[in-house]
Amino acid sequence: MSTDIVWGVATAAFQIEGATAEGGRGPSHWDTFQQQPGAIFHGEDADVACDHYHRWAEDLDLMASLGIPAYRLSLSWSRLQPTGRGQLNPDGVRFYRDLLRGCRQRGIEPYVTLYHWDLPQPLADEGGWPARATAEAFGDYARLVIAELGGLAENWITINEPICASFLSYDWGMQAPGHTDPDEAIRAAHHLLLAHGFALAAFREILPEARVGITNLLSRIRPFSDAAADMAKATEADARMNGLFMQPVHHGSYGELVESLFPQLTDPDLVREGDLQLISAPGDFTGINHYTNVLVKADDTSPFHGYRMIQVEPTPTSFDWSDTPEALHALLVWVAHEYTDLPLLVTENGATFHDYVTPDGQVHDPERIHYLEGYTGAVLQARADGVDVRGYFAWSFMDNFEWSWGYSMRFGLVFVDFGTQERIPKDSAHWYRDFIAGHASPLPTSKETTA
Numbered sequence: 001m002s003t004d005i006v007w008g009v010a011t012a013a014f015q016i017e018g019a020t021a022e023g024g025r026g027p028s029h030w031d032t033f034q035q036q037p038g039a040i041f042h043g044e045d046a047d048v049a050c051d052h053y054h055r056w057a058e059d060l061d062l063m064a065s066l067g068i069p070a071y072r073l074s075l076s077w078s079r080l081q082p083t084g085r086g087q088l089n090p091d092g093v094r095f096y097r098d099l100l101r102g103c104r105q106r107g108i109e110p111y112v113t114l115y116h117w118d119l120p121q122p123l124a125d126e127g128g129w130p131a132r133a134t135a136e137a138f139g140d141y142a143r144l145v146i147a148e149l150g151g152l153a154e155n156w157i158t159i160n161e162p163i164c165a166s167f168l169s170y171d172w173g174m175q176a177p178g179h180t181d182p183d184e185a186i187r188a189a190h191h192l193l194l195a196h197g198f199a200l201a202a203f204r205e206i207l208p209e210a211r212v213g214i215t216n217l218l219s220r221i222r223p224f225s226d227a228a229a230d231m232a233k234a235t236e237a238d239a240r241m242n243g244l245f246m247q248p249v250h251h252g253s254y255g256e257l258v259e260s261l262f263p264q265l266t267d268p269d270l271v272r273e274g275d276l277q278l279i280s281a282p283g284d285f286t287g288i289n290h291y292t293n294v295l296v297k298a299d300d301t302s303p304f305h306g307y308r309m310i311q312v313e314p315t316p317t318s319f320d321w322s323d324t325p326e327a328l329h330a331l332l333v334w335v336a337h338e339y340t341d342l343p344l345l346v347t348e349n350g351a352t353f354h355d356y357v358t359p360d361g362q363v364h365d366p367e368r369i370h371y372l373e374g375y376t377g378a379v380l381q382a383r384a385d386g387v388d389v390r391g392y393f394a395w396s397f398m399d400n401f402e403w404s405w406g407y408s409m410r411f412g413l414v415f416v417d418f419g420t421q422e423r424i425p426k427d428s429a430h431w432y433r434d435f436i437a438g439h440a441s442p443l444p445t446s447k448e449t450t451a
């Protein structure tokens with residue numbers, strides 16, 4: 001059966017590239033954060049990661065040999081613009097030009113994310129995302145990138161998961177820079193959305209044919225029971241986690257409930273005139289990352305806004321996240337109903353298990369195959385039900401540096417031996433190859449221009 005859904009894989013620069021001190025790259029706030037004692041599981045770092053900076057051609061060969069037609073990757077801001085300001089670094093431009101051309105030479109369509117969390121350290125030193133100047137610097141950076149690399153991909157994601165780049169980074173202390181200040185987090189959230197707005201405007205001006213969108217981490221949040229307290233807390237959690245990021249993009253305002261939870265958003269110094277117009281300018285698609293399925297239970301003793309998040313069973317993954325594909329189906333239907341008529345792209349979905357190489361030299365991961373069967377099926381079902389979902393990107397192409405979890409969480413379709421850098425496609429990679437062959441994606445409409 002052929003569909004017009006693009007089936008791909010995803011990665012992010014900091015999680016795979018390594019070579020953090022090569023090719024003129026400057027430090028990002030993740031390079032700094034990972035050095036803090038206790039920040040990363042087992043004290044690991046991403047200095048080598050998958051060594052993709054040196055092995056990109058072989059990695060793309062492997063991707064092509066698995067018949068994967070689309071690859072979502074991210075550009076390292078620190079590699080392209082080491083200080084976050086000024087001219088682009090020619091070595092960084094060359095690296096990404098080769099990579100993007102290398103994709104197309106192998107029949108792989110690149111989907112490029114401009115920001116997947118690796119903020120140049122000099123901008124972090126000047127205040128990072130809580131500072132409006134960071135969003136402005138990102139807008140300038142986007143213009144330079146579009147001019148240099150814009151012709152090498154048709155699909156662009158501006159910002160990956162602003163919720164993580166704001167709350168996990170500035171409030172919950174789990175991600176770079178590891179701060180624990182809720183006020184910084186809400187300021188960061190607005191500025192990340194504004195950065196999306198600046199980048200979108202830059203594309204419209206410089207490269208109007210590009211297809212552009214933002215990617216949010218979303219989950220259809222439901223109450224644990226129909227008790228009034230659970231229902232009220234579920235509504236609040238939905239506003240904090242989904243509404244804060246979806247309302248301004250798709251409805252042009254934060255809305256009363258979000259503003260009542262985050263009164264800073266009514267401060268005209270933070271949300272300035274014209275910001276919401278930029279943020280809500282129509283994109284070409286909306287990106288959705290989805291991993292797990294939670295219920296919200298009111299609990300006065302919880303320090304987290306008086307509620308707890310309960311994972312829906314079964315939760316077989318190493319993170320204790322759910323394997324409940326009906327949640328992705330419900331999410332896609334809900335986003336289309338509640339927020340937008342734009343095409344939807346599932347820009348990340350996947351699961352982590354304790355994978356290992358067995359004596360036959362293979363990696364058998366039936367749990368991941370089960371997960372992927374379910375979630376790709378949910379996408380097909382949503383499509384059959386009339387939702388305009390156009391793409392699905394498995395997270396991740398290969399095992400990589402899972403942020404503060406280091407190398408302990410393996411999300412890849414391809415196993416990476418981090419000692420030898422050997423790649424071994426897991427059973428799930430073979431399953432995905434066969435799935436893709438049976439649900440052929442449209443041929444990429446390649447229109448590479450010289451860049």
Ligand code: FCB
Binds near residue numbers: 160161164348403
């Ligand atoms: C997402 C991130 C991605 C990866 C997966 C597991 O939130 O975008 O980089 O860490 O989670």
